[in-house]
Amino acid sequence: AQTVTQSQPEMSVQEAETVTLSCTYDTSESDYYLFWYKQPPSRQMILVIRQEAYKQQNATENRFSVNFQKAAKSFSLKISDSQLGDAAMYFCAYTSGTYKYIFGTGTRLKVLA
Amino acid sequence: GAVVSQHPSWVICKSGTSVKIECRSLDFQATTMFWYRQFPKQSLMLMATSNEGSKATYEQGVEKDKFLINHASLTLSTLTVTSAHPEDSSFYICSAPRLAGIGNEQFFGPGTRLTVL
Numbered sequence: 061a062q063t064v065t066q067s068q069p070e071m072s073v074q075e076a077e078t079v080t081l082s083c084t085y086d087t088s089e090s091d092y093y094l095f096w097y098k099q100p101p102s103r104q105m106i107l108v109i110r111q112e113a114y115k116q117q118n119a120t121e122n123r124f125s126v127n128f129q130k131a132a133k134s135f136s137l138k139i140s141d142s143q144l145g146d147a148a149m150y151f152c153a154y155t156s157g158t159y160k161y162i163f164g165t166g167t168r169l170k171v172l173a
Numbered sequence: 174g175a176v177v178s179q180h181p182s183w184v185i186c187k188s189g190t191s192v193k194i195e196c197r198s199l200d201f202q203a204t205t206m207f208w209y210r211q212f213p214k215q216s217l218m219l220m221a222t223s224n225e226g227s228k229a230t231y232e233q234g235v236e237k238d239k240f241l242i243n244h245a246s247l248t249l250s251t252l253t254v255t256s257a258h259p260e261d262s263s264f265y266i267c268s269a270p271r272l273a274g275i276g277n278e279q280f281f282g283p284g285t286r287l288t289v290l
Contacts, residue, residue: 095278102283103211103266103284104283104284105268106281151217159279160219161219163217163218164216165216166216
């Protein structure tokens with residue numbers, strides 16, 4: 061069975077600094093997709109970034125980028141120039157073969173002014 | 174981006190009553206929708222997959238007779254919590270993919286907070 065693990069329950073970062081959130085997963089599939097979702101206090105889930113496993117190039121979206129290491133089954137999220145609005149729960153998610161998502165346990169990010 | 178709404182945003186009910194939660198895709202059609210449950214400070218746990226025109230598929234351990242799902246149209250799925258008890262109190266979230274194809278982004282509703290007294 062596929063699993064997604066986020067080993068950092070909570071992280072803090074100073075405003076304007078860079079922070080990296082970790083995610084590892086386990087799967088026997090060769091074709092799959094990975095996501096980072098943000099859940100602010102409003103509880104609305106927002107897509108941050110998406111990575112196709114068959115693409116070697118790491119996805120980037122403005123200040124957000126990933127380090128996708130397929131062999132190591134690692135998918136970390138780097139947030140550059142952190143802003144107060146980045147404070148939220150961040151969930152790593154996996155899907156393969158169906159639309160079903162498997163979520164990690166989440167990392168709470170605090171941004172310090 | 175696509176919009177998914179949920180109604181109500183919060184509901185309080187007495188133990189033993191039934192509660193219906195609606196999930197609507199406002200600007201796209203969704204043949205498949207998903208229902209999640211999220212306990213405080215925890216992750217989203219998939220409860221069931223709602224399929225338009227057919228029976229829902231429930232995850233292991235989810236009581237299908239307690240959590241009734243009806244996907245009546247391409248834009249509406251409902252989750253009915255029957256004979257609710259305090260342990261059913263939780264945050265319920267639905268999602269739907271706007272585009273067909275595995276790996277496409279899913280859009281999430283804002284969630285419904287259920288409190289059972």
